[in-house]
Amino acid sequence: MWTFIVVLAVVILITEKCGGTTSQDVCIRKRFFLKKGQDAVLINHVIAVYQVLSEIDCGHRCMRESKCVSFNYEDHRTSLPHVCEISDERKQNDLQSFIAVDGFSYFELKDPFLCNAVSCHNGGQCVEQCDGHRKCICAEGYTGAHCEIRLSKVANEYSGVTLDGPDDKYRLKFEPGGFHGNIGNCGGPSNWQYFTTRDSDNDEEPSKNCATEDHAGWWYKACSGCGNLNRQSGPKWDSWHIGIFSAEIKIR
Numbered sequence: 001m002w003t004f005i006v007v008l009a010v011v012i013l014i015t016e017k018c019g020g021t022t023s024q025d026v027c028i029r030k031r032f033f034l035k036k037g038q039d040a041v042l043i044n045h046v047i048a049v050y051q052v053l054s055e056i057d058c059g060h061r062c063m064r065e066s067k068c069v070s071f072n073y074e075d076h077r078t079s080l081p082h083v084c085e086i087s088d089e090r091k092q093n094d095l096q097s098f099i100a101v102d103g104f105s106y107f108e109l110k111d112p113f114l115c116n117a118v119s120c121h122n123g124g125q126c127v128e129q130c131d132g133h134r135k136c137i138c139a140e141g142y143t144g145a146h147c148e149i150r151l152s153k154v155a156n157e158y159s160g161v162t163l164d165g166p167d168d169k170y171r172l173k174f175e176p177g178g179f180h181g182n183i184g185n186c187g188g189p190s191n192w193q194y195f196t197t198r199d200s201d202n203d204e205e206p207s208k209n210c211a212t213e214d215h216a217g218w219w220y221k222a223c224s225g226c227g228n229l230n231r232q233s234g235p236k237w238d239s240w241h242i243g244i245f246s247a248e249i250k251i252r
């Protein structure tokens, strides 16, 4: 039997799942370039020039450059490679720079990058998603659609904690009045509880195994209780059923 102090530090972060990673190729195929000029180019805004094998290759080059919104493609030659000039401007914003040049075509991204119109606060950066939406990637310590929410750490401390050994099924006990913290006392329901796993049902639910129900081992009294940092669907504690980014149990 050991006696020690347990400090629960629960870092709250309202998470937004990304919906899976889309490969760059798939991402590019979902975009469209429109040919908006034959025998014409946009000058004065070229940010890079490449030798490419096709207009698709040129489109790929543009896609890989976050500032690119259009490109000139040399398509009159039968021999390869062709010239690809990517630009950070559209012709409608500078018609004087849209000039006739035989053998070139001018393409524009169908959907403009709108990150310039998206405000990401507190050091967040706007990125365009494959589906065309924009999203702020927040700096550490911030969250929210525009990184406007500062994350906070919350922690509870339980003093006088006793964790029994395997013969007593790792029963957890707190001394009375040993709770201090700024998030709900979800350790309370675990007081004097044995540890339950799928193959060792020690909770107080007569017809259920809470480790099976909640997909996690814990010091259950009842299933789906106030707090469980091991849940398969993510930690929960007090009113935080979703959005806990990380949780730690520390011993000192």
Ligand SMILES: [Ca+2]
Pocket: 201, 202, 203, 204, 205, 206, 207, 208, 209, 210
């Ligand atoms: Ca049970």
